[in-house]
Amino acid sequence: MIYTCTLNPSVDYHIETENLSLGMLNRIEHTAFYPGGKGINVSRVLHNLGMSSVALGFIGGFTGDFIEESIKKIGIRTNFVKQEQPTRINVKIKTANEETEVNDQGASIAEQHQAALLQKLEQLTKKDYLVISGSLPASVSFSIYEKMARRCSEKGVSLIVDIPHQALKDLLIYEPLLVKPNQAELSEIVGMDIHNKEDAVKGAKKLVQLGAQNVIVSMGKDGAVFVNEQIILSGETPRGTLKSSVGAGDSLVAGFLASFVQKGNVKHAFQQGVAAGSATAYSDDLCHKQEVFDLFTKVKISHLKGE
Ligand SMILES: Nc1ncnc2c1ncn2[C@@H]1O[C@H](COP(=O)(O)OP(=O)(O)OP(=O)(O)O)[C@@H](O)[C@H]1O
Numbered sequence: 001m002i003y004t005c006t007l008n009p010s011v012d013y014h015i016e017t018e019n020l021s022l023g024m025l026n027r028i029e030h031t032a033f034y035p036g037g038k039g040i041n042v043s044r045v046l047h048n049l050g051m052s053s054v055a056l057g058f059i060g061g062f063t064g065d066f067i068e069e070s071i072k073k074i075g076i077r078t079n080f081v082k083q084e085q086p087t088r089i090n091v092k093i094k095t096a097n098e099e100t101e102v103n104d105q106g107a108s109i110a111e112q113h114q115a116a117l118l119q120k121l122e123q124l125t126k127k128d129y130l131v132i133s134g135s136l137p138a139s140v141s142f143s144i145y146e147k148m149a150r151r152c153s154e155k156g157v158s159l160i161v162d163i164p165h166q167a168l169k170d171l172l173i174y175e176p177l178l179v180k181p182n183q184a185e186l187s188e189i190v191g192m193d194i195h196n197k198e199d200a201v202k203g204a205k206k207l208v209q210l211g212a213q214n215v216i217v218s219m220g221k222d223g224a225v226f227v228n229e230q231i232i233l234s235g236e237t238p239r240g241t242l243k244s245s246v247g248a249g250d251s252l253v254a255g256f257l258a259s260f261v262q263k264g265n266v267k268h269a270f271q272q273g274v275a276a277g278s279a280t281a282y283s284d285d286l287c288h289k290q291e292v293f294d295l296f297t298k299v300k301i302s303h304l305k306g307e
């Protein structure tokens with residue numbers, strides 16, 4: 001089974017307007033609410049691709065109820081720890097020329113709830129995958145990610161990490177199956193400027209040396225690179241019209257994992273990941289199976305090393 005863990009979920013409030021004037025009254029043309037947070041997005045895309053998963057994490061209040069109800073309604077299993085404070089609301093603003101995101105810090109989570117979440121991981125076995133994704137809520141220290149990664153390593157659970165935290169480096173000793181920093185995150189983690197794919201490959205190689213089994217560096221409209229001990233791939237995005245790139249990185253992770261679990265072929269998985277990321281960028285919400293399928297063959301993959 002695939003488990004996704006979102007320590008800091010969110011209700012994503014999407015606002016679409018031609019122009020936004022700061023300091024003025026803005027009347028909005030189009031709005032939508034989505035259950036969000038990186039791991040929850042991974043579960044939603046896995047579901048759209050026909051794969052089951054269980055969503056773990058902390059939720060609370062009316063916003064937490066919205067998230068749980070929305071994803072349960074479509075058939076995603078949940079096993080959240082419920083806490084008192086409402087789950088955050090993140091605002092995503094799309095104007096004619098720009099995308100702007102305003103993300104809240106998130107609820108403060110009591111020690112007992114953190115312990116309850118770690119307890120839930122005890123049921124995972126070596127047949128399972130755990131995706132840990134997204135930021136930490138206020139008051140939760142990085143050590144929770146470290147404890148989760150150590151448990152996975154002890155139990156042989158395959159670990160996938162997509163966290164916007166410089167200390168991601170400290171999790172690499174647990175040999176995650178996949179880590180997926182974006183360009184800016186990789187730059188912070190390895191302490192070097194990442195201007196292009198060549199730089200991204202150099203940075204990703206450092207993560208492989210430190211223990212990551214596979215690394216994908218996502219680079220927005222420029223696609224992504226894939227690096228492991230044997231092969232290095234570059235993926236270019238297919239053409240399309242950008243609607244909202246929110247969740248594109250999560251879709252890449254879900255697209256990769258859905259294929260990897262079924263076929264075990266990293267090239268196919270990477271190609272499907274890039275297709276899923278772009279399919280989401282070209283949709284209002286997250287991508288669906290047919291859109292990913294349609295883009296798959298249009299993603300150009302080049303081998304920079306290995307067959
Ligand atoms: N503007 C775009 N046009 C086409 N494809 C895109 C675009 N933005 C993202 N993608 C696709 O999605 C993948 C992941 O995007 P990105 O690098 O923006 O991830 P991210 O920063 O982790 O995003 P998020 O945090 O919003 O999930 C890219 O590798 C690419 O395949």
Ligand SMILES: O=P(O)(O)OC[C@@]1(O)O[C@H](CO)[C@@H](O)[C@@H]1O
Nearest residue numbers: 010036037038090103134135247
């Ligand atoms: O604040 P974090 O946890 O880094 O990111 C949260 C978030 O921006 O990531 C998802 C898109 O990847 C959204 O659903 C959500 O609002």
